[in-house]
Amino acid sequence: MVDEQDQALSEIAAAATLADLEAIRVAKLGKAGTITALLKMLGGMTPEQRQAEGPKIHALREAATAAIADRKAALEAAALDARLATETLDMSLAVSNGSQGSVHPVSQVMDELAEIFADLGFAVATGPEIEDDWHNFTALNIPETHPARAMHDTFYFPDGEDGAKKMLLRTHTSPVQIRTMLNQKPPIRIIAPGRTYRSDSDATHTPMFHQVEGLVIDRGIHMGHLKWTLETFVKAFFERDDIVLRLRPSFFPFTEPSAEVDVGFTWDKGRRVIGGDPAVGNGGWMEILGSGMVHPKVIAACGLDPDEWQGFAFGCGIDRLAMLKYGMDDLRAFFDGDLRWLKHYGFAALDVPTLSGGVGA
Numbered sequence: 632m633v634d635e636q637d638q639a640l641s642e643i644a645a646a647a648t649l650a651d652l653e654a655i656r657v658a659k660l661g662k663a664g665t666i667t668a669l670l671k672m673l674g675g676m677t678p679e680q681r682q683a684e685g686p687k688i689h690a691l692r693e694a695a696t697a698a699i700a701d702r703k704a705a706l707e708a709a710a711l712d713a714r715l716a717t718e719t720l721d722m723s724l725a726v727s728n729g730s731q732g733s734v735h736p737v738s739q740v741m742d743e744l745a746e747i748f749a750d751l752g753f754a755v756a757t758g759p760e761i762e763d764d765w766h767n768f769t770a771l772n773i774p775e776t777h778p779a780r781a782m783h784d785t786f787y788f789p790d791g792e793d794g795a796k797k798m799l800l801r802t803h804t805s806p807v808q809i810r811t812m813l814n815q816k817p818p819i820r821i822i823a824p825g826r827t828y829r830s831d832s833d834a835t836h837t838p839m840f841h842q843v844e845g846l847v848i849d850r851g852i853h854m855g856h857l858k859w860t861l862e863t864f865v866k867a868f869f870e871r872d873d874i875v876l877r878l879r880p881s882f883f884p885f886t887e888p889s890a891e892v893d894v895g896f897t898w899d900k901g902r903r904v905i906g907g908d909p910a911v912g913n914g915g916w917m918e919i920l921g922s923g924m925v926h927p928k929v930i931a932a933c934g935l936d937p938d939e940w941q942g943f944a945f946g947c948g949i950d951r952l953a954m955l956k957y958g959m960d961d962l963r964a965f966f967d968g969d970l971r972w973l974k975h976y977g978f979a980a981l982d983v984p985t986l987s988g989g990v991g992a
């Protein structure tokens with residue numbers, strides 16, 4: 632029995648592969664295995680014989696079983712080490728310059744916006760592109776009969792069952808204002824970049840486009856905060872200190888007062904550039920966004936007391952910002968997926984915008 636055990640243990644220790652080890656296990660402990668045969672003999676023994684032999688046979692089986700488990704663990708660890716040795720990754724290698732993809736200017740501008748506003752203490756908020764009528768219009772002080780509903784060229788979903796909410800593709804990012812005020816306690820400082828939809832299509836309009844919404848809700852907020860925030864943002868975005876903004880009185884149902892914001896442009900070597908004194912040469916103004924003080928009705932619709940909380944908001948077309956900054960002239964090309972366009976206007980994946988490195992670098 633001792634010989635049998637020595638023999639089994641040395642065979643197990645010598646097994647070079649998991650397959651060899653399995654063959655040994657079958658030969659010893661399988662149905663027709665040698666140790667199994669010894670166990671079977673116990674049944675035919677006298678009680679005295681069994682008392683003498685039983686413990687030895689059981690000890691043999693246990694020793695073999697334990698040795699097989701140990702050997703299996705060792706072989707598996709060795710196999711893993713061998714595999715890892717063939718799968719090394721050199722973290723110091725340079726990025727392959729054969730890389731194909733590029734970051735779309737819209738994504739790049741969204742990253743730039745997030746970076747600029749994060750520095751001012753704004754978080755990024757999101758909302759659904761499939762909205763209901765209440766968030767997209769009613770809560771924003773655009774009641775059912777308001778002409779602004781018609782102005783938005785809304786894509787509506789077919790009517791659902793009776794009583795179901797009317798669903799639509801959001802026509803602006805403003806409903807994210809509502810969702811944020813409903814879900815968060817003031818003070819609030821967010822921007823909400825994302826896709827928006829209107830049934831409109833020409834060189835400067837596509838049925839799907841991108842906006843960024845801004846919202847600040849706090850105590851004692853006034854137009855001065857709005858103007859400073861927009862100036863700081865536009866200067867950082869266009870990376871120029873000589874940016875001139877003009878706030879023009881306007882109307883939006885969800886703000887009172889409302890202002891449209893123009894940025895001054897000048898000419899440089901036959902190209903129109905944002906920045907500089909618009910009164911010089913053929914310079915002029917270009918509208919870039921809508922803004923205003925959040926209407927008390929909007930604040931109240933979100934369950935906040937407008938006597939305690941005030942705020943400002945703005946909404947801005949991201950595609951247009953990208954066109955102005957990076958010099959594209961046809962919006963439709965943004966969404967054609969033409970690889971030549973993407974190669975030309977796209978950004979390298981590792982060009983992450985940072986304020987210190989220049990957000991558009």
Ligand code: DAH
Pocket residue numbers: 802803804805844845883885886920921922923944945946947
């Ligand atoms: N939602 C407006 C639009 O799509 C843009 C806008 C204007 C948003 C003024 C605002 C705002 O938050 O205050 O035309």
